[in-house]
Amino acid sequence: MNFISQCLITVFLLLLATNGLAQSDSGVYYVKAGDNAGLIQAIEDANAMDGEFSTIVIQAGDHGETGFIFTLPYGETDTALPxxxxxxxFDMQLGNSRQVAFQRASSVAPFRLFDVVEKGKLRLQDAIVDGFNVTGNGGAIRAGADARVDIYGSLxxxxxxxxxxxxxxxxxxxQLVVRGKGGALGDGNSLNGPTEFTGNRSAIVGGAISxxxxxxxNIFYxxxxxxxxxxxxxxxxxxxxGDLHPEGEALILQNSTFDGNCSGTLVENSRGLLxxxxxxxxxxxxxxFGGDWVDLFSNIFDLAxxxxxxxxxxxxxxxxxxLESGNxxxxxxxxDFFNTDPMLKAEDNHTFSLLPGSPAIDAGASEISDAINQxxxxxxxxxxxxGLGRPQxxxxxxxxxxxxxxxxVQGGPDIGPAQSAAWYDPGRNGEGDFLEMLSGESALAAKFTYAMDGSGPAWFIGVGSVVGNSVVISDMVYPTxxxxxxGFDPDAIVREPVGGMSMVFSNCESGASKPGRMMFESDPNSPFGDLLADAFRLSDIVDCNGSQSPQSGRSGSFYDPERDGEGVFVQWLTGGGVLIIWYTFDPDGNQLWVISESAVVDGNKVTANMLYPAASTSYGENFDASEIDLQPWGILTLEYQPGCDGLLFSYESSLDGYGTGAYDYVRLTRLAGTSCDL
Known part of the structure; x- marks a missing residue:
């Protein structure tokens, strides 16, 4: 990937990290790591926003600092920060896949890091929170009243x-939400991997969390x-x-690992649905400890x-x-299994793998289920x-x-550039996924589907990691x-996180006999639900033998920086065709996507006849392909510039309200294994 593309994908990653609750007039504050006073001032200014959303961007310090060390609490409080x-x-932008460290200096008075009060909301991601000590509750973070705390990919x-x-x-x-970030296990500095709680202690109860x-x-991954x-x-x-939870749970605990080292219980459920x-x-x-109701589904208990x-x-x-080793x-x-050895192997980073022959392998469920609370x-x-996509x-x-x-357990070889393609489920014809394999073990995926209520087309998009034979994306965002x-205003775009997604492939071809599998897990407040679908290959850019068309390097994602929030995917296929999908909005502000029915190539220019969903179906379990009606939308023309990093994008629609237009598009992504021919 050249320098321009690296910069563009970095910008895109940062945009995707933005919380979807942002308002168009939200405040953004930039703080250098190590500048404690600047961080305090930024929080004070954000607190003065009076109901608005704010982002505090943490950048590397002038002398290479990557965190903050606190020696005193804020004012008369027992908290380091306001x-x-x-x-x-908090948006961490250190670069080089590093987390920002928040540390309390040793041998100073006790205080915590954050106190989230009233209706405050804290989103903390890519952080290391180390060595805080408080007289009272919440050693590092305390949240009460109607506050909310979201923790992503932190230690x-x-x-x-x-x-x-x-x-x-x-x-x-x-409310507390704890999530990891999809991708391979981290080393204490990585932005990917589970959120970890290690070596924390309470003098009473809840060594990590109360x-x-x-x-x-919700604790996931x-x-x-x-x-x-x-x-x-x-x-x-x-x-x-837990009365305020939609399903009534005090805690939902999922896809997590406990490596216990204590004489008591690891999880004490005195009261509440767990x-x-x-x-x-x-x-x-x-x-x-089950002092109140505990629902169990597909867990392993293998305590000493x-x-x-x-x-x-x-x-x-x-x-x-x-499965339980005891009873x-x-x-x-x-x-269920009891009195059964799961055959675990202790790995690094407190992971327990399954040895060959383990009774837990392929012994779980395989389809969407209402086993937990219907x-x-x-x-x-x-x-x-x-960090591997599942199921396998x-x-x-x-x-x-x-x-x-x-x-x-991984089933099948690691994947590579050949997985860049369009994918669909024949049983759900009319929706699908565009997957781009990028350099540096990263990937971009977009799902083109329909609104939950069937009111029209919908799309969401995200950047994640390539892990083994899977692509894993923790934050799919739904721009509105x-x-x-x-009338398009990039500052009006709100990027709402809607869930996580993975695509798993047991083989490169992923054809009729052994297709891949697509999993989407919605966030609790997402307008979309969980979805499980087959992934059949619809296109080839680099085939499984490495063959590609001379124009394959023209493939990728492009957008106009002045219109950030819409863009185009282009795939130059091994057979000589071109597949295009434009993701944008209609004149009424609803999401819209249009896809090429046919395309004609003339040198560095592509002209495509585009279709749009004139009639839609519903997302998820109510999907009905017979309700979809793709009709002509108009013509797109892409005229590539030398170097393949820019193109003149123009359109001429046959529908009322769209007209004609032209934009200067620049490259957002370059697909792994391809090179430009211009």
Missing amino acids: PISEDIT FRNNFASGFGGAIEVAGNA ITGNAHA AVLADNDAGFEGCDLYISST SVKNTTFAGRGTGI AKDGCLDVGGAFNSRGYS TCSLDQPT KNGLPCGYVDTQ DADLDGTYECDIGSYE GGVFGA
């Missing part, structure tokens, strides 16, 4: 609270290891009604003392597909604890089946706020 009372996102280590929650406490009506009052939490508590709940403590799905419990300690669960009054309810978790479904969901999420086809029999627990033509 209380978060508004909606604030919490060696934090302490004399009260509840060694790293984090959520109380009152607060959830009390009416608070609720996390690792909790070597945390401790003075009494119970070395990792998690739950005592919450749902545990595709999670592995290993090491020392009792897995879960074989005491996976401590049941009080029949709290445990198995939904199937779980304490009331596993009573035909698909809500349709993926059988095992979209990513495992090592471990035995290569053509069926993608989940492994039990948080780890998935645009309008077709001259």
Whole structure:
């Protein structure tokens, strides 16, 4: 990838990281790592925004600093930084795939890092939070009232609270969301991998996290290891009604790994509905104390003392597909296993892989299920604890089946440039995915589909990682706020995170006998639901033998920087054709995509007849291909410039309200394995 393309993809990654709750007049504040006073001022200014969304961008310090070291609390508080009372996102832009470190200096008075108050919202991603110590609750972060805290791809280590929650406490009506970021396991500096809690301690309960009052939490793709508590709940403590959660759970725990090292329970569920799905419990300690209702689905319990669960009054309810080395978790479904060795192998980064012959391999569910609280969901999420897309086809029999627990065994060889293509499910003809394999183990994917209510076309897009035989994207975003033509305002675009997605391929060709698999897992407040579909190859840019057309280097994504929020995908195919899809908005501000029916190449110019969904179907389980009616939209012309990094984009529509127009497009992505012929 040349310098221009590197810069453009960096910009695109940063744009995708923006929280979708942003308003068009949101504040952006730039702070250099190491500038504590500047960080404090930025938070004070953001808190003064009075209901608006703000982003604090952390950049590398003037002398190479990559974090902040705090020696004093803020004012008369017990917190390093001003209380978060508004909606604030921290956007880490150090480059070189590094996380920003927030550290409390040793041998100073105790204080936490953040206090999120009232209706404040904190989104923290790509951070290391290290060594905070507080007299009270929430060693690093405390959230109460109606606050919300979102943690993505971060590391919490060696934090302490004399009260509840060694790293984090959520109380009152607060909400906590903890997620990893899809991609290979990190090394403490990587932007990809699970969110980790290691070496945190509470003097009372909840060594890592405490959830009390009416608070609720979602923890997905996390690792909790070597945390401790003075009494119970070395990792998690739950005592919450969870009444405000849409499904009533105090905690949903999914695709996570516990590497216990304590004499008590790892998860103490004193009060509240706890749902545990595709999670592995290993090491020392009792897995879960069930003082209240606990739903179990597709988990592994392999504790040293074989005491996976401590049941009080029949709290445990198995939904199937779980495996226990002992017999304490009331596993009573035909698909459950007890007194069975899962054959785990301890790996680095507190991961437990499955040895060949493990009874957990391909023993989980394989289809959308309502096993947990009658809500349709993926059988095992979209990513495992090592960052690999799931489910896999471990035995290569053509069926993608989940492994039990948080780890998935890869089925098939690693993928490469040949996976750049358009993909679709013949049973869902009329929607599909564009996948671009980029350099540096990264990939871009876009889903072209329809609104949940069938009101028209929809699209969402994201950048993620290539891991083994899969592409994993943690943040698919759904842009809104645009309008077709001259009224388009890039500052009005709101990019709403809607979920995570993976695509898994057991072979390169992914044809009729062994297609790939696409998994999309929606965020709790997403306008879309979970989706599981086959991935049949619709196009070839670089085929599985490495062959390609001379024009393959013209493929990629292009956009007008003055119209950031819309753009075009172009695929130059091995057979000589060109496939184009333009993602934009209609004159009323609704999302729109148009796709080429045919294209004519004349030197450096492509002219394509475009189709649009004149009639739509619904996203998800109500999809009906017979409801879709693709009709002529007009003509697109792409005239490439020398070097293939720019093109003159013009259109002439046959529909009212669109007219004609032309823009100067620049390259956003260059596909791996291709080179320019111009």
